[in-house]
Amino acid sequence: MIDFLRGTVAHLETEYIVLDVQGVGYRVFCPNPYAFAKSEGTVTVYIHHHVREDAILLFGFASREEQKLFRKLIDVNGIGPRVALGILGGGTPDTVVSAIYQENITFLTKLPGIGKKTAQRIILDLKDKLDGIATGAVMIPSDTEVDLFNLGSEGWPEAKEGLKALGYTDVELDKVWHQLKDNVTPDESVDSVMKKALKLLYAG
Structure with missing residues (x-):
């Protein structure tokens, strides 16, 4: 079974990347493919190798x-x-x-x-099986607090922080939000908005 692949990103789509590993292109489905848009040179993608009767699929992640x-x-x-x-x-x-x-x-x-x-x-x-995966120390808004996944202009900071963690600057992100803000709906998920923003950032 494949545990990780190391190579260069040859192509990006909304659901997957194509990773060039010594001349072989592997299609790898990722949570946010455009997160690899700024990757230069060799990257390591951690793989879940999924085998079923009608397909063999690779799912890839930036971290263990x-x-x-x-x-x-x-x-x-x-x-x-x-x-x-x-x-x-x-x-x-x-x-x-x-x-x-x-x-x-x-x-x-x-x-x-x-x-x-x-x-x-x-x-x-x-609940009792996640030790060692993450800290579990982030405070999540309760039912009566701000719903950060209800993305109007108030929700953009959550998506923006995620994009900043990928290496984008405030200037780049503010410019993208100006282009993007009229094309998001109130019930649109963070995942969807991040993908739209990353696509714009990748396009330059």
Whole structure:
């Protein structure tokens, strides 16, 4: 089984990257493919090698934490690789693990593909199984606090912080938000907005 791949990013799409490893192009599905847009030279992508009857798929992550959390998520009944990928696209390992520890169903149901019953199942199945994956120390807004996944102009700071963690500057991000703000809906997820922003940033 493939555990990681090291190579250069040859191509980007909204759902995957193509990683050139010594002349062989591997299609790797990622939570936020455009996060690799600024990668120059060789990158390491941590892989979950998923084999099923009709396909062999590679899911890739920028860190071991993401890889481990992904594998925990797909062990939960009702969560497949695509849903798990969407969860990691909508929140960092720290925020997802924190939400599970805090039993924050409101936060979890804002993640792509997660309903109330699935959120409850995630908490029940994983709350005691996430040691060593993330700190779990991030405070997540409660039901009565600001919903950072309800993205109007008030929610942009959450997406912006995630993009800054990828190495983009305030100047670059403020310019992109000016282009983007009229093209996001109030119920659009952080994952969706980050992907739109990254696509604009990649295009220059």
